[in-house]
Amino acid sequence: MQVHQFHPSIVDADAIGGQITVIRRLLLNAGIGSELFSAFPSPDFSAPTRLFDAYAPYSSAANVLLLHYSIAYPDEVWAWLRALPDRKIVVYHNITPPHYFAGVNAHYLDATRRGLKQLALLRQLTAEAWGDSEFNCQTLRDMGWENPRVLPIIFETARYDIPADPGILAQMNDGHPNILFVGRCAPNKRWEDILAVFYHLKHHVAPDARLWLIGSASGMEPYAEFLHALVDQLHIQNVTFVGQVTQAELVAYYQSAAVYLCMSSHEGFCVPLVESMHFGVPIVAYAAAAVPETLGGAGLLVKRKDHRAIAELVGMLIHDQDLRSCVIRQQRERLKAFNTAVVGQQLLDYLPASVLA
Amino acid sequence: MKEDWLNIPTGGDIDVRDIMRQIREKTGAPAQADDSAQGLTQSQRLVQSLWGEMIAPAAGAMAVPITPAECDIYPQGYVIDWHIPILGPLNSIVRRIINHEIRRFLDPALRQQSHINQRFLTSLQQLAQENAQLRYELEALTERINPTDASTSVSSEHR
Numbered sequence: 001m002q003v004h005q006f007h008p009s010i011v012d013a014d015a016i017g018g019q020i021t022v023i024r025r026l027l028l029n030a031g032i033g034s035e036l037f038s039a040f041p042s043p044d045f046s047a048p049t050r051l052f053d054a055y056a057p058y059s060s061a062a063n064v065l066l067l068h069y070s071i072a073y074p075d076e077v078w079a080w081l082r083a084l085p086d087r088k089i090v091v092y093h094n095i096t097p098p099h100y101f102a103g104v105n106a107h108y109l110d111a112t113r114r115g116l117k118q119l120a121l122l123r124q125l126t127a128e129a130w131g132d133s134e135f136n137c138q139t140l141r142d143m144g145w146e147n148p149r150v151l152p153i154i155f156e157t158a159r160y161d162i163p164a165d166p167g168i169l170a171q172m173n174d175g176h177p178n179i180l181f182v183g184r185c186a187p188n189k190r191w192e193d194i195l196a197v198f199y200h201l202k203h204h205v206a207p208d209a210r211l212w213l214i215g216s217a218s219g220m221e222p223y224a225e226f227l228h229a230l231v232d233q234l235h236i237q238n239v240t241f242v243g244q245v246t247q248a249e250l251v252a253y254y255q256s257a258a259v260y261l262c263m264s265s266h267e268g269f270c271v272p273l274v275e276s277m278h279f280g281v282p283i284v285a286y287a288a289a290a291v292p293e294t295l296g297g298a299g300l301l302v303k304r305k306d307h308r309a310i311a312e313l314v315g316m317l318i319h320d321q322d323l324r325s326c327v328i329r330q331q332r333e334r335l336k337a338f339n340t341a342v343v344g345q346q347l348l349d350y351l352p353a354s355v356l357a
Numbered sequence: 358m359k360e361d362w363l364n365i366p367t368g369g370d371i372d373v374r375d376i377m378r379q380i381r382e383k384t385g386a387p388a389q390a391d392d393s394a395q396g397l398t399q400s401q402r403l404v405q406s407l408w409g410e411m412i413a414p415a416a417g418a419m420a421v422p423i424t425p426a427e428c429d430i431y432p433q434g435y436v437i438d439w440h441i442p443i444l445g446p447l448n449s450i451v452r453r454i455i456n457h458e459i460r461r462f463l464d465p466a467l468r469q470q471s472h473i474n475q476r477f478l479t480s481l482q483q484l485a486q487e488n489a490q491l492r493y494e495l496e497a498l499t500e501r502i503n504p505t506d507a508s509t510s511v512s513s514e515h516r
Contacts (some may be wrong), residue, residue: 102489103416192408193500196400204383226411233403265496287505302363303504305497307400312380313363326371 002033003351004058004086007068008077009040010049015153015271016070016093021047022154023066026344032351039074052080061085064351068093069122072115081125087352090122090129091151092136094268094290100187104223119143130350132269135290149350152294155274155338164252172256176238177209177318180257180281182250182272183264185217185241191227193263193286196307197314199236204308205315210238214245214253254279259317262286263305270294274338277331282317282324284310298334300327405497409490417486421478428474431467 005024011017020036024047027034035058041049053076065086070093073081081088095115101108120143129145131137132153140148172178179198183189191213198211217224224241231239245253260276262285273294276283283299285291292301300317302310317324336342363377397405437452439445 099489099492102419103412103414106419106422109419192404196398196404199400222412222415226407229407229411230404233407234400265500286500288500292505300363304502305500307398308384309363309380312383313376316376316379323371323376 001062001064002035002058002060003027003064003066004035004037004055005066005068006037006052006077008038008071008073009042010036010038010045011042012044012046015269016068017045018156018159019093019153020068022156022340022344023347026340026347030348039077052077055080055084059084059086061087063087064089066091067122067126069119070095070115072111072118078118078121088126090119090126090140090145092119092129092131092140092148094132094136094139095119096186096188096266100266104187105219108219133290133293135293136268151346151350152338152343153269153271153274154340154343155271155278155335156340157278159247160251160254160275160278162248162251164255165246165248166252168249168252169256172210172212172252175208177206177258178253178256179209179211179314180214180253180260180276181212181262182214182253182260182275183262183270184215185213185220185224185227187220187223188264188266189215190263190265190286191223192230193305193307194261195227195230195234195236195239197261197263197310198239199234200308200311201314202236202238205311206318209258209318210240211236212240212242212253212257214242214250216244217241250275251279254281257281259284259314261310261314262291264288264291267291267294273299274335277335280328280332282327283331284314284317296334296337298327298331401497401501405490405494408493413486413490413493416489417482417484420485420489421481423478425475425478428478429471430474431464431471 005020007016007020010020012021024034024036036047036049037052037055038049039052041051063086065084065088067081067088068091095112098109098112098116101112119139123144126145129137129140129148130151131140131148132151134150137148137150179201181189181191181194185191194211194213198209201209228241230236242253254275257276257279258281260272260281260283262270262273262283264270264286265288267289269290273283273285273291277298283295285295285299285301286305287301287303295301300313302313317327363373363380435456437449437456439449441448
């Protein structure tokens with residue numbers, strides 16, 4: 001009895017790749033055989049990965065195949081899945097609603113539309129479904145799955161317990177409050193709202209604050225140009241579009257941040273919120289999609305985008321040490337829900353008894 | 358500014374009312390004000406204006422994936438030639454005469470249809486652009502004046 005995993009493309013850099021790696025390790029530690037399969041194996045990925053068409057020797061009706069789903073599968077993968085006798089479980093990591101990519105990237109617009117259509121088709125092939133969040137599970141229910149289960153992203157601290165980039169630490173720790181956002185530069189992340197809040201923060205609350213926007217804009221160039229134009233026209237100073245960073249650089253940014261600000265309109269889980277909790281960075285976030293669920297009562301949730309008021313709230317977190325300490329303490333408590341032991345046990349509880357026998 | 362715009366974790370030492378009071382004092386917003394009555398700030402107006410200029414036109418084009426070239430149905434570069442000796446040139450002459458007669462009444466209709474196709478495409482793309490702009494503004498307005506449920510919110514896109 002084995003539990004294997006599939007995702008079209010598995011990379012170390014994203015949350016899904018991390019989750020796949022941790023799940024495999026947990027399974028192996030529990031004495032359950034587990035291999036990884038993909039359509040486009042990456043030579044840089046840390047765990048051995050095989051092409052999906054090499055799955056035949058591993059296939060069995062007694063085995064479980066976890067189908068990580070975040071993007072449309074290629075046609076050849078569908079033919080392969082239909083022929084498999086294995087018990088298939090969808091692990092849904094969310095697909096951004098297509099309309100966010102209108103005017104920005106036609107390929108993503110089409111891919112997300114196809115992805116959502118395919119998700120509905122996947123219902124016919126799979127026995128059950130899991131989602132990173134209750135928000136994602138609601139999508140699964142809408143698509144026809146009964147009783148999807150929540151399996152949150154497992155937060156492994158080892159990835160972050162590394163030396164921070166000294167250059168960035170030196171650059172950021174000079175007494176200026178640093179406001180941070182980490183995530184792809186994409187329309188659903190609403191970077192324009194972060195900029196609007198920061199605009200008010202600079203003008204009315206903390207003129208010496210700096211904003212660091214970490215995340216790649218690859219494929220989102222029209223949206224990035226819109227953001228840069230906004231910065232220019234509002235004459236906002238001290239905004240840095242950092243782009244993609246190494247893990248050591250990311251650690252440095254978190255260690256130097258005063259506040260984490262999230263204005264996303266759509267998130268399936270939002271790993272950076274958990275990262276902020278780990279690094280003791282108090283969070284101000286707009287209550288949309290899975291954000292409230294991931295925060296679980298921690299952080300400061302705003303239910304309306306009143307940029308001026310949110311700027312004042314950010315300012316209070318910067319200057320009011322009692323408020324700051326209280327928020328950080330509650331975030332640290334919430335962090336426990338994502339540790340390897342807690343979520344790992346959930347994973348084992350979800351597997352069919354025959355696998356564990 | 359209504360009291361329900363901020364959700365702070367309960368059970369801690371945080372005095373939510375005091376935070377709200379401080380923010381109201383600093384922003385000059387009266388308590389229980391109706392947010393929907395407040396106009397857009399300068400930054401919000403600029404965001405919507407820039408989005409309309411820079412993103413919405415492309416959104417309109419993407420929504421209607423037809424090129425201007427596809428609108429033109431007027432046959433271009435139609436050549437009548439021949440390959441078979443003796444019969445070929447005779448055949449070609451006859452076809453040229455027939456083609457000339459047919460084209461005399463067909464050309465104006467083809468040109469008119471191509472022109473109409475282009476105008477429809479332009480109108481469709483403008484409507485799609487306007488739709489994208491209105492959708493963006495509606496989402497921003499909703500996020501500004503309607504409080505979200507602090508529990509899980511579900512996107513209607515998936516339904």
